[in-house]
Amino acid sequence: MLKKVTVDQLRLGMHIHEFCGSWMDHPFWSESFKIDTPQLLREVQSCGVREVWIDTAKGLDVEASAPTREEIAARVEDELMHIEAPPAPAPTIRRPVLLAEEVRRAAKICAQGKEQVISMFQEVRMGKAIDHAAAGALVDEISASVMRNPGALISLARLRSADDYTYMHSVAVCALMVALARVLELDEATTREVGMAGLLHDLGKALTPPGVLNKPGKLTDEEFVIMKRHPVDGHRLLVEGGAAGEIPRDVCLHHHEKIDGSGYPEGLSGEAISLFAKMGAVCDVYDAITSNRPYKAGWEPSESIRRMAEWKGHFDERIFHAFVRSIGIYPVGSLVRLSSGRLGVVIEQSPQSLLTPKVKVFFSTKSQTYLAPEVVDLSRQPTEKIVGREEAAKWGIRDVSRFWAQD
Template sequence: MLKRIPVDQLGLGMHLQAFCGAWLDHPFWRTKFVLSDPNDLVLIRQSPITEVWIDVSKGLDIAASCTQEIEVAEQIPEPQPTVAQESASFNNELKRAAKICARGKEAVVSMFQEARMGKAIEADAAAPLVEEISNSVLRNPGALISLARLKTADDYTYMHSVAVCALMIALSRKLGLDEPTTREVGMGGLLHDLGKAMIPADILNKPGKLTDAEFAVVKTHPAEGHNLLLAGKGISDIVKDICLHHHEKVDGSGYPKRLNGETMSLFAKMGAVCDVYDAITSNRPYKAGWDPAESIKRMAEWTGHFDPVVFQAFVKSLGIYPVGSLVRLESGKLGVVVEQGEQSLLKPKVKVFFSTRSQAYINPELIDIARSAEKIAGREEASKWGIKDIDRYWAGEKI
């Protein structure tokens, strides 16, 4: 039986079923566990959460003298999807996105650890994270997607999962898929690399080029992840498909099944695009990430890799000049794209900070290309002008 109780009546040995509040308000990435650590009790009581659900059939009950005013139920009311209807400015959403990314990394680290220990993966446990990511992308698509790209080499594997989840959700909406399906492809993005939990760390984090034998080991991760999901609970066929086939290519040269454009599902085609984009724009143990706009350009030139319809939708979901791209304006000023324009993929908002004519930094200024006489002349390489750390111009204190 489930009981809803105040957190001050929560005790060790009780089975915590659910928190009464927002996912970001409580200190754990998942629920449904027996409280055994006194520090966990302290964290719960210090959080904004005031009530929780406990399952007395799986853990201790509260004292009989405390039960008079406790709501008793046979089951927790089914939560309704909390679709974020309001839009949010880029800067405001960055603040929320930073918290989601931090919690998301913790969740993926925990899932990987549990997979290594042989524990079954539960879709229900990861669903609140996917919901938070989905709502953030709905409020402002560029914020979390761009922030999740800024990962260190050490946390790449974990933050990559958060980033691909967000990219899949944005792409799903651009393709016009319904919200339940969008949540499933988001879950697929979050769990697509779960098989890397089974790859030896010295291979996964190797700073140099892999040997053929090492690469062969890495190429087992889709099948390893698929096996983990087969043994999991509540994992949909869509999620399993994305996990197993996100390294396939439409020309049939991918792995593990050498599928092609005719045999790949839509979801696998989506996973292939999102996985590659985040990989090539992120700093890795063996290379620095590419500029986002340069990455879009190069991906467009890779014949036989991506489904053209899916790739076109992907570009529309991010923009031709994604957030973080370094661009040169016709005036000679350099700036970083900080937000997409409302009407045109070619007219984002740009924060200029450098003059190529004087070859000197200038006072940063935000220019909305859609409302300015300025035009973007093209992409630029930061190294060409000796510019470092351009991400601080759009992410600021969040990085």
């Protein structure tokens, strides 16, 4: 049966019988073919033709069931894989230090950061102003670590316990904001303010009742209303304190706004949301969904990137793509399977391509045995590539972090 549909209704598995309009209006040699790859679907939807005839006898019908997760995942992966990596650093820029070397320094910064954020929250609860000089010094320490090796502190902060989430979240978002600012090529002074914004963005949670803030389960509607006050509370605290700049105040108030206007507290949309608040939204969500919480385990880093890419209307697309460039499609700590059948953990991104990071391989899926750890630079191994993400539990692997956080 032939049926006319708009190109927005097309999906994988449909069979195009004919394009509506002249053959000169589209770039395809044939007008009859099955949409069998995400790239082909994207090409049809962007070719300029708005309607086509599909043959439901040869492919899926528009009335058929919704796309499977596999179809959605394939489409999102295909979109992400076409994000260009940032240019290689200029020769004058010092080469990043090794991950394991920076992990040791980053561990001390994380411990120091946790204590300072706890102190900051306690001061706010007692009605005192935060120590802005101490906060600035911590931002400088975090920024320096990110400059040396962005994967170390960002990945290490993600490993904190569920009980440490509220405090370490501020440290992690600070690091993510600095890494994103680098990709966006913001100047040094602005990058420092962006880092400060990440550190202070959840300050209002110091005034959230502990029973709501630390509840090990889903919030009720009434509790969620209370939780949603923290951006306004935090903004008020920063304004009253007088030391925070415009960028931290803005990010504190607006990091829960969404591009489609469905966020809070003001329901801003599109360009009404500042660049810095858009940055805060992406960094805040990424750290939240990759973190272990009392009521759920965090998602694996690369799975989190894939899911965030599905949330249309949530993030600014340009900022999200820059964020992906800053941490990778497969962020440091991601467990991946290579075409050889070996499993490995990503330890460093490649300046050449988001798809060719350095991977420390340590497990064979064929023999289901551990291997002597070996670092494989996929940018120099054309015969080896990542073919998918893996769940450690599937292979009985525990504590994957030991493979990327150690020499």
